[in-house]
Amino acid sequence: xxxxxxxxxxxxxxxxxxxxxxxxxxxxxxxxxxxxxxxxxxxxxxxxxxxxxxxxxxxxxxxxxxxxxxxxxxxxxxxxxxxxxxxxxxxxxxxxxxxxxxxxxxxxxxxxxxxxxxxxxxxx
Numbered sequence: 185x186x187x188x189x190x191x192x193x194x195x196x197x198x199x200x201x202x203x204x205x206x207x208x209x210x211x212x213x214x215x216x217x218x219x220x221x222x223x224x225x226x227x228x229x230x231x232x233x234x235x236x237x238x239x240x241x242x243x244x245x246x247x248x249x250x251x252x253x254x255x256x257x258x259x260x261x262x263x264x265x266x267x268x269x270x271x272x273x274x275x276x277x278x279x280x281x282x283x284x285x286x287x288x289x290x291x292x293x294x295x296x297x298x299x300x301x302x303x304x305x306x307x308x
Contacts, residue, residue, distance in 0.1 A: 185210040187299025189279045194305045199269055203302060205262040205279030212255045212262055216284040219253060219264045220292050221275035222301075228278075232264060233288030242290055247273075269306045276301035 191203040203219065218233035231244045232253040241253055252265040262279055280295035282288075289295060 185215065185281055185297050187279050187281060187297060189277060189299050189302040192277060192302030192304045194307065195269055197270055197306060197308050199306075200265070200267040201269065201304060203264040203266065203277055203279075203304075205264075205299060207260045207262065207281070212257055212260050214283075215281035215297075216288040217253075217255065217262045218280045218282070218289060218292075218295060219251075219262075220278045220280050220295070220298075221273075221304075222278070223275040226275075228292040229275075230290045230292050231277075233290055234262070235288040236285050240286070240288055242288060244290070266304070269304075271306045271308045274304060274306050276303050 186208045188206045216236045218230050222228045231247045234253050250268045255262045278301040279299050281297040282295045
């Protein structure tokens with residue numbers, strides 16, 4: 185499976201962005217997915233994940249209530265809608281996939297596949 189994230193950019197505090205992850209070589213219904221971010225000098229953080237079958241969705245405390253993960257099976261896309269963005273959300277954002285059936289992973293090291301990231305920069 186190949187993953188390609190897009191949609192990053194430069195925004196001001198309080199604004200919104202939608203990230204997209206195009207899945208190729210497989211389908212979005214074959215994996216659990218996560219959105220993972222990494223700021224300079226910091227470890228990777230899973231901000232949200234979505235399971236393959238059961239519809240389980242989880243969010244990191246840092247983004248709960250502001251970010252929303254979703255997927256479009258017909259378009260083979262996974263989305264991350266980000267609102268009320270803050271400077272601390274500045275990072276490179278990656279989409280990632282793992283072969284879990286009924287769970288998703290909030291630990292970055294569990295993911296098997298990573299795509300190229302997209303930069304999100306939030307200015308105050």
